[in-house]
Amino acid sequence: MFDKILIANRGEIALRVLRACKELGISTVAVHSTADANAMHVRLADESVCIGPPPSKDSYLNVPALLAACEITGADAVHPGYGFLSENARFAEILADHNLQFIGPKAEHIRLMGDKIEAKKTAKRLGIPVVPGSDGAVSEGDDAMAIARSIGFPVLVKAAAGGGGRGMKVAHTEADLLLALSTASNEAKAAFGDGSVYLEKYLGKPRHIEIQILGDGRGGAIHLGERDCSLQRRHQKVWEEGPSPILSPQARNKIGEICAKAMREMQYLGVGTIEFLYEDGEFYFIEMNTRIQVEHPVTEMITGIDLVLEQIRVAAGGELPCTQDEININGHAIECRINAENPVTFRPSPGKITQYHPPGGLGVRIDSAVYQGYNIPPYYDSLVGKLIVHGKTRGECLMRLRRALDEVVVDGVETTLPLFRALVREPNIIDGDYHIHWLEHYLASGDDKSRPG
Numbered sequence: 001m002f003d004k005i006l007i008a009n010r011g012e013i014a015l016r017v018l019r020a021c022k023e024l025g026i027s028t029v030a031v032h033s034t035a036d037a038n039a040m041h042v043r044l045a046d047e048s049v050c051i052g053p054p055p056s057k058d059s060y061l062n063v064p065a066l067l068a069a070c071e072i073t074g075a076d077a078v079h080p081g082y083g084f085l086s087e088n089a090r091f092a093e094i095l096a097d098h099n100l101q102f103i104g105p106k107a108e109h110i111r112l113m114g115d116k117i118e119a120k121k122t123a124k125r126l127g128i129p130v131v132p133g134s135d136g137a138v139s140e141g142d143d144a145m146a147i148a149r150s151i152g153f154p155v156l157v158k159a160a161a162g163g164g165g166r167g168m169k170v171a172h173t174e175a176d177l178l179l180a181l182s183t184a185s186n187e188a189k190a191a192f193g194d195g196s197v198y199l200e201k202y203l204g205k206p207r208h209i210e211i212q213i214l215g216d217g218r219g220g221a222i223h224l225g226e227r228d229c230s231l232q233r234r235h236q237k238v239w240e241e242g243p244s245p246i247l248s249p250q251a252r253n254k255i256g257e258i259c260a261k262a263m264r265e266m267q268y269l270g271v272g273t274i275e276f277l278y279e280d281g282e283f284y285f286i287e288m289n290t291r292i293q294v295e296h297p298v299t300e301m302i303t304g305i306d307l308v309l310e311q312i313r314v315a316a317g318g319e320l321p322c323t324q325d326e327i328n329i330n331g332h333a334i335e336c337r338i339n340a341e342n343p344v345t346f347r348p349s350p351g352k353i354t355q356y357h358p359p360g361g362l363g364v365r366i367d368s369a370v371y372q373g374y375n376i377p378p379y380y381d382s383l384v385g386k387l388i389v390h391g392k393t394r395g396e397c398l399m400r401l402r403r404a405l406d407e408v409v410v411d412g413v414e415t416t417l418p419l420f421r422a423l424v425r426e427p428n429i430i431d432g433d434y435h436i437h438w439l440e441h442y443l444a445s446g447d448d449k450s451r452p453g
Helices: 011-023 040-044 063-073 089-097 107-114 116-125 144-151 174-192 249-266 296-303 307-315 394-407 417-423 438-444
Strands: 004-007 027-033 047-052 077-079 155-163 166-171 197-201 207-216 221-233 236-242 269-279 282-289 332-339 355-357 364-367 383-391 409-411
Touching: 004 011, 004 063, 011 027, 011 040, 011 307, 011 364, 011 383, 027 040, 027 063, 047 063, 063 089, 077 307, 089 107, 107 116, 107 282, 116 155, 116 197, 116 282, 144 174, 144 197, 155 174, 166 174, 174 197, 207 249, 207 307, 221 249, 221 296, 221 438, 236 296, 236 417, 249 269, 269 307, 296 307, 296 332, 296 364, 296 383, 332 394, 332 417, 383 394, 394 417
Parallel strands: 004 027, 004 077, 027 047
Antiparallel strands: 155 166, 155 197, 207 221, 207 269, 221 236, 236 332, 269 282, 332 383, 355 409, 364 383
């Protein structure tokens, strides 16, 4: 096992990793920018190192500063959390060159899954169902029209190196295709430095279903059920739950085993999430995230397995925590991402939290790094915390969530709490009848909360 882990992140995920380290008896090093000097993970860590000024590129993305912090403190492993350097294959390689363990997958798997086209080819090869589309990148000069016709309109033009909804355009008809190709390519070039795009079938009202997997890097892998993350705004998840309200145990076991088998074949190491669109009983692979996800607590609540702790254990060469047949899905869990944003316009609202009271009681968990008097800096994401609620049934979970949301007090900044208090009372949400475009329709309907179809 590792002696000392450097946590190369901030906010709630840094605190989450710190907690797992403490439970394993591992010493911790917190790194922070000058803006995060008073952060909770900095206060609780065994050691802390300031790695630069507020901008991410000068601090949390500053690889030489992180290496120096490892050297100064004698850390023997680095946990990247999510975001920042968590899916940077080069960072994983640099750490290996300095005899430091990267707590995450092998560099080649990060690189492979980071390229959407290669990821799709690999998924196809490993027997994972994929969205019908082009075999690789297409340009305006290729016979993109013929490919689009063979897939069937509407088609989605997607950036190969994309993420966060950038470099994605829908072409509803043949007349829209050329414009969608050039717009998506230009967006991708500006955002990611790579203008290559590919085509996929556009699904009308799919669900976003993701399968959590855990591998030991030696050919062993298990899946831990699914999360339904269909409530999204601008391709960013807002509400996640598990198990999905619409998936049968048979469908779960089938797609789960397909994913686990693929990970065994790859000899995948650590945690990962394979994301699908699900429509009319069919799964279509979108991408794989080679890191811990923001919404991992949903899976922890329904399986009883600490994913971050297991992530550290397998990185140190440990065994998987259990066999596939020992995993049971117990009850239901829902996570709400509470952000310091205006609940209508979603404009960030950094500033000082003057009053803070987290909810409590049975089955209620808050993953948050804020406290009363904490200043939310304007330089990073605006996450206040994640409220995760567990119940024996989905109905019990929804009622408990309703109660917990009404208990939360966050004063001094605007938050998205009013949105969640409205959502948990929406008939479509209560019935589990929603899809990936539902929330955008709901928000567009404004004060007239007419239910979207």
